[in-house]
Amino acid sequence: MTGPGVRLAAEELHPALSDPVLDAMSFLNEIMARHPDAVSFAPGAPHLSHFDDLDPDRYVRRYVAHVAARRGVSERRARQVLFEYGPSRGLIGDLVARALHADYGCAVPERSVVITVGAQEAMFLALRVLGRTPDDVLAVVNPSYVGIIGAARLLGMPVVAVNDTDDGPDLAQLAAECRRLRAEGRRVRALYVAPDFANPSGTYLPAGARRRLLELAEREDFLILEDTAYGFTGPAARRAPTLKALDPGARVVLLGTFAKICLPGARVGFAVADQPVAAARGERLLADDLAAAKSMVTVNTSPLAQAVIGGMLLEHGGSLAALGRARAELYNANLAHLLDALERHATGPDLHGRVTWHRPRGGFFVRMRLPVPADAALLERCAAVHKVLWTPMSPFYLDGSGTHEIRLSCSYLDPGEIDDGVARLAGFLRSLPDTRRRSP
DSSP states (O other): OOSSSOOOOGGGSOGGGGOGGGGHHHHHHHHHHHOTTSEEOOOOOOOGGGGTTOOHHHHHHHHHHHHHHHHTOOHHHHHHHTTSOOOTTOSOHHHHHHHHHHHHOOOOOGGGEEEESHHHHHHHHHHHHHOOSTTEEEEEEESOOHHHHHHHHHHTOOEEEEEEETTEEOHHHHHHHHHHHHHTTOEEEEEEEOOBSOTTTOOBOOHHHHHHHHHHHHHHTOEEEEEOTTGGGSOGGGOOOOTTTTOTTSOEEEEEESTTTTOGGGOOEEEEOOOEEOOTTOOEEHHHHHHHHHTTTTSSOOHHHHHHHHHHHHHTTTOHHHHHHHHHHHHHHHHHHHHHHHHHHSOSTTTTTTOEEOOOSSSSEEEEEOSSOOOHHHHHHIIIIIOEEOEESGGGOSSSOOTTEEEEEOTTSOHHHHHHHHHHHHHHHHHSOOTTOOOO
16 A cells, blocks of 8 residues: 555454455355356356346336235326335335235235345344344354354354254254353344255255244244245245244244345345334334334335336236246256266266265255365366366354365256266366375
8 A cells, every 4th residue: 555544454343354254255256257167056146047038127017007006096106106215114015925925824914024135134134133232142053154144243143053954953952052051141042044955055944843943942932033045946745834834923033035036136135023022112023123223224125126026026926936936947957957967977986985965855055075175275276177166165164164065056057057067077076186095
C-alpha cells in the first residue's frame, strides 16, 4: 500500500473472517475460474437447461393478475407494489403457506412465513433471533453445510457437532451434549438438520428417525432448524414426511429455498416460524421477530424477484411438488448416471479397497473417500493434470476429520460431461499412491 490512508489489521476485525469455513465457497469459484477447461463436480448448482424457456415477464404478469384479483385492486396498482420496498415478511407468504399445506401437510398460518433473501438469510435470521447469549449453542451434524457453520461463526454463536449415522444425527450423542451443556449452565438452543439428502453427506432420515428426533427435541427442549433444499429430489412414493409435518409441538422452524426448483438468481427463500412468543404486550409468533430482524438486515426481499417466483408457483397450480417434479427427474437421472459411471470407471483390482463412495437415493451429492488427504494442493494438481474438479470435504467438518473425503456434485452437468469427468477422475484416482503397501 502506498501513500497515506488507513491500514487495517486483520486482528482488529471480526475473528470469524479468518475462519477457513468462510473461504470454502470463494475458493471453489477461484479454482473453477483458473481451470475453465476442467469438468467440474464442485458446484451444487441447478442445471442450466432449466433456464432455457424461463420467461420472467410472463411470471410477473401472472402474479400481478393474481394479486389484483385477490385484493380487488387494479392490475396497475398491483404492479406498482412490485416497485416499492414492500413488507419485511414478504409478499408471497400466502402462496408458500398454501403450497406447504397442500404438498407436505404442513398446516401453518400465512403470518408464520417470512420470505428471505435465499435460505442463507433465513438461517442467519433464525440464529440471530434464537441466540440470546453465548450460552445458547447451535448443534449440527458432522459433516454439515458450511453456510450454517459460517453464519453461526459470524454471529458469535457457539457450535457443537454430533456424528452422522445412516439414520441422521447420533441421538445418543446429541442427548449427551444437551446434558453436558446444561451442567455447564448452557444449552443446545437449536439443531440444524437437512433430513433429505443433506449437503454434503447425502444422508436421508427415515420416518422413524424423524419421529425419534422430534421426541428428543421435546425431552431436551431445543428447536430444530429443518433445511428442505433437496427434499424434492427423492422418489415421491417413498418420501418421508417433513419434520415440520410431524411436528405437533411447534419444535421445527422450516427453512426453504426456491434456488433449486426455480432459479438461484432470484435469491428467494423462506422461513416458517409458527412458534408462539410470550411477551408483555401480548403473544406473537417467532416469525414476527424474524421479520423485525430482517428489517434491519435487508429491509425486504426484492418484490420483483418474489413476483417471478410467485408466478412460477401459480403456473404449476400453486404446488411446490409440481414445480420441482421436472427438475427432480433430471437430477435423479444425473445421480443414477454418476453412480453408474463410477461403477464402470472407478472400480477394479487396482482401486478396490482404496477408493469408496456412498450411494444416495436422491439429492445432488456423492461422497467419496480417498487413500490420501484431499487438500487444496491435491485439488490443484487434479485440476491441472487431470482436468477435473471436486470439493474437499474437510471444511464441512467441525472436528478436523473428513480430510480424506471429497464431494462430487452431479446437478450441473450433462450425462456426457459426467462420463468424461468420471473417466478423468478415475485416471486421477489411479495416480494416487497405494497407502496399503508397506515396506518390508
